[in-house]
Ligand SMILES: NC(=O)C1=CN([C@@H]2O[C@H](COP(=O)(O)OP(=O)(O)OC[C@H]3O[C@@H](n4cnc5c(N)ncnc54)[C@H](OP(=O)(O)O)[C@@H]3O)[C@@H](O)[C@H]2O)[C@@H](O)CC1
Ligand SMILES: Nc1ncnc2c1ncn2[C@@H]1O[C@H](COP(=O)(O)OP(=O)(O)O)[C@@H](O)[C@H]1O
């Protein structure tokens with residue numbers, strides 16, 4: 417499991433560790449890891465041109481000490497000091513001793529243009545509220561140069577705890593972060609600014625519960641349902657899918673396509689698109705009599721392409737099994753009915769649907785994804801999976817939020833969300849908790865999207881067809 421901790425938690429762990437170590441030891445660990453990463457990016461350190469962008473805090477200190485290490489290995493290192501009189505004194509002295517050069521921001525444009533590597537030590541976890549006007553132009557210079565950009569701890573200008581980007585921010589090719597990932601490195605839009613992320617262990621002892629966690633292959637493999645000798649189709653779980661309409665029969669087909677590859681033993685389809693479903697997937701048990709007459713299921717998916725069938729949504733919400741609500745179902749589900757449920761509910765909006773439920777604009781949700789998913793989960797007393805380039809899954813009770821980034825932008829194609837709903841529903845029917853079903857489904861779906869696209873456009877049905885390959889890859 418990859419975890420991320422809030423700034424407050426990082427600060428507390430840092431204080432505790434600093435009290436036990438000689439002064440400056442932690443910063444030296446950080447600087448050593450940073451210098452090694454910079455050397456990897458450069459390939460050849462000797463003779464390279466390195467520019468350090470230095471703010472007035474310890475983030476600048478890390479960059480200065482790392483710059484000194486690179487200078488000792490033969491790099492030409494120049495530090496641009498945003499606040500010369502408040503620059504980290506030890507770091508500054510170290511760079512001077514190693515032969516580095518110091519300049520003011522006025523000289524930055526010329527040297528950044530000729531640099532091989534720009535190191536962003538403007539601000540780290542002490543930053544608040546977007547880059548200030550004196551620092552913002554440096555971020556733009558770095559973006560315009562042909563140099564590789566390495567961010568120290570996090571790209572300056574992003575909000576470490578939330579992943580929001582409130583103004584100008586540095587766009588890095590690599591972020592070297594210390595002790596733990598910070599939530600902002602894993603959540604869009606900030607995640608995009610971080611580039612790839614390298615974690616340097618500096619010995620911080622962190623509490624059990626993180627702010628954010630991201631499943632890895634092994635975590636997903638441990639959660640995927642696998643039948644045993646005693647399994648039969650009922651014990652594996654039966655999923656009911658109430659989806660599709662005369663206008664959108666395809667949504668039903670796609671939801672069922674995800675469901676059949678999600679580990680349930682059988683899929684019951686209820687709705688007006690039975691012929692289309694049977695034509696594509698003859699193994700589906702089809703009925704048009706409404707959810708309450710469909711026979712026993714261990715979980716329901718309701719909503720994809722469902723049009724305005726509010727009664728089907730209400731019927732499904734009244735069932736005492738886990739329910740996944742997606743697409744039209746989100747609009748039609750009464751908040752009170754969701755809150756009154758005793759079995760788990762998993763809601764799966766994209767940013768636009770979440771915005772409509774919260775009564776805000778889509779831009780507000782996209783800018784503040786972590787706060788939005790938590791708020792929606794609290795409002796409905798449900799587990800909420802917020803789709804997007806990174807997918808977040810939050811429980812109503814607060815606590816750790818799951819994040820997934822296995823996907824690819826090729827997944828932004830009509831119907832891929834329907835496939836996800838069937839897949840996640842199937843995992844609910846197989847007995848996974850709502851958080852596990854949502855986050856495991858997002859992981860598998862993202863990987864399937866990568867396999868299906870492989871650098872070229874793919875349709876949602878291709879994504880569904882790639883689910884078995886993703887599943888095998890995870891279990892290998
Ligand atoms: N935690 C750990 O375990 C370890 C932490 N380490 C390192 O320390 C870093 C944290 O250092 P930190 O606390 O000195 O804060 P930092 O990020 O340098 O920023 C403060 C400075 O930025 C300024 N500033 C603020 N907002 C701004 C803005 N929007 N735009 C522009 N400027 C802004 C602010 O100015 P002021 O408000 O004082 O005028 C202040 O001077 C951490 O990220 C990591 O790199 C490692 O060395 C070892 C282990
Ligand atoms: N830029 C992106 N990068 C990665 N995944 C994405 C991106 N855009 C969308 N997705 C994923 O594609 C799916 C789209 O779902 P949704 O918006 O419900 O589409 P639809 O309603 O057409 O089925 C979600 O799983 C979402 O996380």
Ligand SMILES: [K+]
Pocket residue numbers: 475536537538539540567568569570571572
């Ligand atoms: K930084």
